[in-house]
Amino acid sequence: MYKITKIKIPTNTKIKKEFDLNGKVCVVTGAAGLLGQEFVRAILENKGIAIIADKNKKLCLKVKNRFDKNFNSQCIDFVQLDITSKKSVIASIKYLHKKFGKIDALINNAYPRNKNYGKHFFDIDHQDFVENIGLHLGGYFTTSQQFSVYFKKQGYGNIINMSSIYGFMIPRFEIYEGTKMTMPIEYAATKSGLIHITKYMAKYFKGMNIRVNALSPGGIFNNQSKIFVKKYNKMSLNKGLLNEGDLNDTLIFLLSDSSRYINGQNIIVDDGFSL
Numbered sequence: 001m002y003k004i005t006k007i008k009i010p011t012n013t014k015i016k017k018e019f020d021l022n023g024k025v026c027v028v029t030g031a032a033g034l035l036g037q038e039f040v041r042a043i044l045e046n047k048g049i050a051i052i053a054d055k056n057k058k059l060c061l062k063v064k065n066r067f068d069k070n071f072n073s074q075c076i077d078f079v080q081l082d083i084t085s086k087k088s089v090i091a092s093i094k095y096l097h098k099k100f101g102k103i104d105a106l107i108n109n110a111y112p113r114n115k116n117y118g119k120h121f122f123d124i125d126h127q128d129f130v131e132n133i134g135l136h137l138g139g140y141f142t143t144s145q146q147f148s149v150y151f152k153k154q155g156y157g158n159i160i161n162m163s164s165i166y167g168f169m170i171p172r173f174e175i176y177e178g179t180k181m182t183m184p185i186e187y188a189a190t191k192s193g194l195i196h197i198t199k200y201m202a203k204y205f206k207g208m209n210i211r212v213n214a215l216s217p218g219g220i221f222n223n224q225s226k227i228f229v230k231k232y233n234k235m236s237l238n239k240g241l242l243n244e245g246d247l248n249d250t251l252i253f254l255l256s257d258s259s260r261y262i263n264g265q266n267i268i269v270d271d272g273f274s275l
Contacts, residue, residue: 220243
């Protein structure tokens with residue numbers, strides 16, 4: 001038997017709220033999506049100001065109205081942002097600066113793709129391959145570039161790129177057998193590219209007080225087939241597929257001052273699937 005000793009904390013000890021974002025203005029691209037909405041919620045719950053940035057204005061307003069009911073409406077705003085358009089990105093930055101006087105962080109979370117995305121390797125056309133990488137990787141470059149211009153003038157900034165375990169490991173194709181799913185090569189190429197440009201930017205911004213990190217999640221449950229879920233979970237260590245809210249704590253850590261010396265890193269959250 002082990003004896004459990006209770007530790008008494010002196011009453012005069014101040015406990016630091018490590019993840020209190022304290023009014024940080026955080027822009028979430030693709031904020032109307034599965035992960036994006038959870039990121040918005042996490043930012044608001046940790047006293048940050050969440051900017052819902054998405055190409056679809058109707059969805060932006062829907063998400064904003066959803067959170068307006070439970071949070072201070074002054075801590076939520078939206079911008080209609082197309083990450084593939086330099087003009088759209090610049091207009092969004094100008095609007096946010098005028099309203100808030102600052103922008104603390106950019107979370108690159110959008111997932112743009114064309115109508116032919118998701119085909120198997122032998123069925124992909126060159127044009128679709130190029131377009132999908134341009135939309136996704138190119139879009140992250142454009143937003144990062146323009147926000148970095150702003151951050152440099154501001155004197156500080158924080159960029160978080162949403163990558164994936166398939167950005168650094170070879171897909172386990174066997175878990176897709178018996179399903180209609182596949183792991184598109186455009187996805188693997190984009191996510192691996194994101195990890196590298198994350199490191200590139202972090203080093204390039206030396207001395208500018210702009211830090212850049214990547215967050216690489218494992219699979220997220222989204223009503224996939226039972227065959228896939230069973231195979232995926234078997235290769236994980238405890239839980240298996242993550243829920244959309246399982247990344248929130250890591251994201252908030254990267255947004256907070258507690259991670260101020262973490263720069264150019266790729267943080268993996270996958271329940272050990274990649275081991």
